Amino acid sequence: MSLPADFLTGARRLIPPERLFDDPLSTLAFGTDASFYRLIPKLVVRVESEAEVVRLLHLAARYQVPVTFRAAGTSLSGQAISDSVLVVLGDYWNGREIRDGGNQIRLQPGVIGAQANAVLAPLGRKIGPDPASINACKIGGIVANNASGMCCGTAQNSYQTLAGMRLVLADGTVLDSEDERGVAAFRQSHAALLEQLAELGRETRANTALAERIRHKYRLKNTTGLSLNALVDFDDPLDILTHLMVGSEGTLGFISSVTYNTVPEYPHKASALIVFPDVDTCCRAVPVLKQQPVAAVELLDRRSLRSVQNQPGLPDWVAGLSDGACALLIESRAASQSLLHEQLAQIRSALAPFPVEQQVDFTEDPAVSGQLWAIRKGTFPAVGAVRATGTTVIIEDVTFPVEQLAAGVHRLIALFEKHGYDEAIIFGHALEGNLHFVFTQGFEDPAQVARYEAFMGDVAELVAVEFGGSLKAEHGTGRNMAPFVEQEWGSDAYQLMWRIKRLLDPQGILNPDVVLSDDPQIHLKNLKPLPAANNIVDKCIECGFCEPVCPSNGLTLTPRQRIVIWRDIQAKKRAGIDTRELEAVYQYQGIDSCAATGLCAERCPVGINTGDLVRELRASQAAYPDRAAWLAKHFAGALKGVRFTLRAADLAHRLLGAPRLQRWSEGARKLSGARLPSWTPALPQPVKLVPLLDQWQSGKPRVVYLPACISRSMGPARSDSEQMPLIDKTRALLEKAGYEVVLPAQLDGLCCGQPFASKGYPEQAEAKRNELLAALREASRNGQDPIYCDTSPCTLSLVDGEADGLDIFDPVRFIRTHLFQRLTFTPQAQPVAVHVTCSTQHLGEGHALIEIARRCSTNVVVPEGIHCCGFAGDKGFNLPELNDHALRTLKPVVQHCSEGVSTSRTCEIGLSSHSGVDYHSLVYLVDRVTCPKSD
Template structure:
């Protein structure tokens, strides 16, 4: 790894006057965490700054210019070619870069660079529009990166990428000057202050257009999907210098300036779609079919070679026939979309007629059934993770991204396969966006010895010659040049075009401080330097490819560490330990940043391409550090006493509130929580009153169907908050609803001593957790007559715990959502209320697959449902809201604004509802409260 000079002390002092302490990071843990993106490179920044305004960016760029400090901008860090890392100053977007402005009924949208791509599309969904780019990382990547890389995707092609759908841009140049192409005043000021710059850009355009061979080459290159080098097409597509400048910024990867906002011309998002999978006997006929399909009404045509199909053939849910395909088989996954179903059907007839003469080895015909087409797309989407999941620990997964002219696609595929065999990449697979000749190939690579690095270098040299020279294709179609392909830009483009790119770079960044060695580099070996190690850390996380897809759903992201960063730091700790390096300081910081502030709810696993639950690692580390196994055992043996103690604590808190008043108690409690490092729980106005102890008799059975009611321990301990407008206990409300629907409610014997084990597991005591879980299962089997009767659990986290590993197949355990959905909807009549209702889908509800079910039930209960954007997990996490309240506060920091017009919130976890009520400013209740309020028994007809 290269060694760079420390940042100048006067520069650091000046930065401190612009950016507050809490948004500047130079400690080893933070710089390592931020020094990781999705690529296979690593640079450790000297300073990381989280910016929250354009004014801060302007100030930092001016300071960087004055002190010759290189600067790199970072949005989500999902880039694959090394664009978002730095060994100098790394500027990271904060959360205030998230504004969206929809215009003209969705035909345009103005976005700041911090908006996640999928969120932009969710805003446009009511207008049946979307942004043109649709990268595979759209649920995690941000607009800043999408624009800076000119990202595209499966359905985007070239016509709908950022370059071709750009309506306006606001940018900050290296000298700190600002230009807004949609603001006449900004344009006028810039034309005065930067007349010389604009004149030079205009001249470069004239020279390029007059250079016929160069202009023709540029047109040829952008006939293909191409993100190698700078966007030279701006010089021949436009003659006005402001247009040239705006479009040069697209795909510039932070090397020409900072993108402060962008306005897109949106594209239709047709609601009707169908997909088919056609398997051809060989690559040649498959690629010939692509050329036939090109003019047809298809929205996507994805190619999968036999190796990629082989990589997923053993995945759960894969069709059995995938295993039986011939060795040379090659498949096309085809999708067509239309504004109406009748038009869609017409399109499908045209598509199938166009390829009727091709012999097929297997055909899954077009289907509009979501179950079918989702299964087909799962085959495509699982190919990359499948390679990642089976790679050897310590190796990385590399996904390259090339384009062949479509008429030479078959030759290109076969030649790539030859290169895999020549260089020994037996696991390599090929898939891609066939309509554009854009192929991705995935292989695993170790960088821990010179022989492996040499093999990679030889392979990439051969790939570059094959794609760029022999076929005249592009070495980067949509992943950006980065430092990965910077040494090959001249090979692909030729000397004239390459020198033109350097002219543009030096014109806009004369000091060379913007993202040096990215896109353009004078170091021919830059792609072989600063290669990222992926040392073994723990088998739970060793398959992590550090893509960052997990980060948007992590509640601690932005407060401490994200799942990706937790893994990065733990890998580094383990590697340092093996090398004999003292890690005590790093581990001390990691205790809070990595372990204490992890909610461990596992939503990261749902977004992870290889299914990693970082919470499992955190629970394992907590178990290793757990210091009170005897106390945990005593609590497990005397659980009824534990629940009683919790009630007693709530009685004390209630008395203190009555004596001191809520404001003083809240301040005092917060101070005690901080002083005790979380050992004393924090009291808030949303703190529950103690639940009154109840006798739960089981009367003799009658003719009504029975349901076993498992009241969770939190429901037994916690009643409504004193300030809550709803004072009926959860158990009373649940029993009322179940009996209204005609059920006889019974309770397991010894309920006060029963627990699903989750509180013990989350604290790092898995043995005690499993024992309590098995005790509960035995009691439920007895109460349900061996599993004859369904079991209703009133909180979704406990339900999930019972249904996870070690579940008894005889028990049919329901959370509130599934039980209401499957058993009560047909027994109750709903009269929707008018007041809007906020819905919080708990992590456990998501894991149970009941998110849509919950939303559907609430929609039956009210005419307006509010689902706050970006709040995936409340991070109360059992008791974290009491012991680490800053985590809960951070996760719900935007909740109050999102639910301000709602009179009530709904969830399915009592502890989650405490934090939601506190930070949302409205009362949150269990789902049963709402359902009971708006229903009456359905009369038999």
């Protein structure tokens, strides 16, 4: 059924066309969240202000059009999808305000949870909720789902740490609970609504049995249904209203900001992995630990441990554990090390009576602790990675009373066996009796759906009825558990929830069928297909963890969306459907505009690099292999051509001036149909031909210096304060540190192969890479000497695979491993902006780059939210909108900086263009603030 024409007309008047999406590609892409459900919205609206939300709700109410709000789409239970109007957050919902020295923080719904914690970290504070998706999920979703996590428990979730809220009701009314005048006006304008909420509270508190049931339910970790505890915890209807919004999953209103009471983030931590011989012993230890100074206790059954037992860094004994073994991963935190040691002694003493099969005792080493927590975090993706193509991975989320935890684990395992879920694993937040169980499920035929239906029916009966637990502890009710809310809560509480829903959303237009549904089969409908598309991406679980680091997010498609659309194209082709029109749109949206830097793989739970898929698709379209082969053989000549072009552009710059040349360049690019590259004042000057260095035996340590082809052709921009080419600056720094610098022979003809690979010519890329490795082997005397590459993308291309045993360094690793001990650093006071390139992150040197910058400057700025600059080799020239979009927030953050540093020349061009600050290699900064050590 289509949307009313008058509604669409009104929406087009309200929202600019570039933020309205109704085409098949966009609606499918946005219609996918992390759950195993799919609805295709008829219209997607990207909102940028509260005023737009208000007017949109007025419009929706007038024409009775259902509306669903969505933040990051990492929800697991189907609460962020719609077959009507899907409202998604744009760029301008990122406000945050720290109050009272960090004891409170006010956040808009678009702030990613980890970003909130990053601004609080210097103050030793954090927000209470700590969901596993905190690096991707947004505050709007965290509050709307009352998300918690490993350490949050029931005491530090959004409900318990809420200090204030600004919200928009279904009728478009805005209420800010921290605005006294606004509250007074609301009490008058909505007196009837507030009186009805107050009456619901009085009725509920007077119903002793119901009130006690509510209190019992929320002593457990519980997000099933609406937050009825608001009716027994508060008597002021305004407090009732704001707390009802927590966990309402967008069914009662829109949350436009929230103020949290923050919690301490203690700096001293220790972790241990204790393996008990059986589930009963393990679970008996949990109530004991609940009385101890522990921050987190995670349970892992034997199946969980088996799923990750081959993970690097795990003790060898994990593979040999007994079949009944069950482990607890324990963390304790404290404000001081001495207090931490007291706490550890107390915990060890409490656990002394319990038999232990194996253990990693408490460690304060962050590396070892990181490995232990990687075990826990690796369990979910371990199941997802081994599932059969076409099936989905489902993670359920229940709570048992802690005193019945062992029995609950045994009964769940029995249900797995009864229904044939042999791969299912159990892990969870033991202190709260909160267990996650993960299993794989196909929905391709009725028998598979019936199996799932029977299993979930048994789970609901077991958890909610037999054990009096909760069917959703922290993942939200969604569509998944909506049919079971009454079974868990009973008729009185269930009808109370419906009264609240009808009071605050009388037309039922806010996220229908989520949390509360009249359809007992809603959890079995609109099940998401996951058809085979390509081996590279078939394991994708569509969680959306990749999206925050993607430079095209908000411009075209994200990695998740690229996979969704490619899956759809392949499924349609197999069904005999003509996909030419869809593929034509996908060419730009999915292929051309992908930076293919692979940062998505760094965030992906199953390690998928969507850039690999895009490169494969580009290779299938690559039409000029002969030209690529010719270019590979004549690479030195190609570099001469680049220098000639840069020389001509620089001459035009001098003759015409930057403003006129930029206007002419933009006009020529338009006339060429965007085939001509974009010119920018940050375009480099050409570098003169690199002379070979005489090699002599000076008695100094040798280093083979590999200037990347970019460094051999592109010098500083005419406007850059640093005018010495990178090659000369690097050589000067290395010689200052006491090295004899050696260049490979036939340097101008050498290339790491990365430019060929990015264009879809992997054979030519590999040939150039092998040629370069051979030259480096000869120059380094068969690997005796370290090899220094001045650009991190080229370093990554060389070390990503077999490098013949050569020790190849990017600038960051070489500086921290070799130059720290040879140079004295005297930090400057001038502020410096740091850009950590994608390749630096892949090389694992991101934090090291920032630490080097901090040795060089007392004021280092790392812009939030810019993970990739979007220049992506030459895309900054040929697809400048990607670079523009990725760096759209850069200038206000760094304009006070004296300079910017990075480790990739092309990235620095885009960064300089969009910041108004000269970006150049880290080497310039290090050279300026160092001198040789006196000894």
